[in-house]
Amino acid sequence: MTKITLSIIKKLFLSFGVLILLLANSNSANDTEIGWNDLIPWTAVFTPSEVKFNDKLDGKIVKIPGYIVPLDYSGTGVTEFMLVPYVGACIHVPPPPPNQLVYVTTDKPWDTMTLWEPVWVTGEIVIKSQTNEWAETGYEISADKIEFYDY
Numbered sequence: 030m031t032k033i034t035l036s037i038i039k040k041l042f043l044s045f046g047v048l049i050l051l052l053a054n055s056n057s058a059n060d061t062e063i064g065w066n067d068l069i070p071w072t073a074v075f076t077p078s079e080v081k082f083n084d085k086l087d088g089k090i091v092k093i094p095g096y097i098v099p100l101d102y103s104g105t106g107v108t109e110f111m112l113v114p115y116v117g118a119c120i121h122v123p124p125p126p127p128n129q130l131v132y133v134t135t136d137k138p139w140d141t142m143t144l145w146e147p148v149w150v151t152g153e154i155v156i157k158s159q160t161n162e163w164a165e166t167g168y169e170i171s172a173d174k175i176e177f178y179d180y
Contacts, residue, residue, distance in 0.1 A: 060090040060151055065114040068128050068168060080126050082156045082167055091170070092151040093131065094178045097144050100161055106138020111166060112150055119163040127167030132159050135172040147178035 063086070070083040093112065098119045101109035112131040113119055124130065133150055151174040159166050 060092045062092045064093070065095075065129060068131075080128050080167065082128050084156070086154050086168075087156045089154060090152065090173075091154045092149055093154075093170075094147055094149050095131070096147055097139065098163060099141065099144060100132075100163075102141065103138045105142075106140055107144070108136070108138050109134050110139075111161070111163065112148075112170070116145065124164035127158060127165045130164055130166040131168045131170055132157070132161075132166040133170045133172050135175060137175075139175050143177070147180070149176050149178050150174075151176075 067086065068083055070081050070085070072081065095112040095114055096116050096118070097107060098111040098113055099107040099109075100111060101107070110133050111119060112133050114125065114129055118125050119130070131150070131154070133152075139148070150170055150172050152170040152172040154168055154170050156167065157169040159169065
């Protein structure tokens with residue numbers, strides 16, 4: 030093989046590698062997978078009595094795991110719920126702080142037969158305080174997608 034042929038092959042492999050990296054990261058550009066610790070901002074000063082929210086997440090498309098505490102039903106599905114970090118949160122007193130509770134609405138009802146299973150919720154998260162019969166929530170997501178959490 031000539032040097033020109035080897036050069037073309039190297040460029041093709043390099044281009045192919047770059048394309049694969051771009052495709053692999055294309056989904057993460059649209060939504061960011063977060064955990065419950067991400068809802069609490071890291072600050073230099075810790076004040077236990079003060080509830081703080083992570084302003085960097087406001088308006089972002091995120092994907093977060095959790096459990097459903099139903100608030101409103103449509104037929105046999107839930108259309109409005111709190112997403113909580115662990116099973117039984119908000120059913121037992123006291124509930125988690127507002128920066129650890131997410132109020133979620135969805136146009137497509139989630140089947141109530143699967144309420145005890147963990148889920149992923151994907152949608153735009155905003156900092157918005159709401160109070161319901163169980164607790165005060167500090168974040169809100171209009172869910173674009175709800176799916177089972179595989180662990």
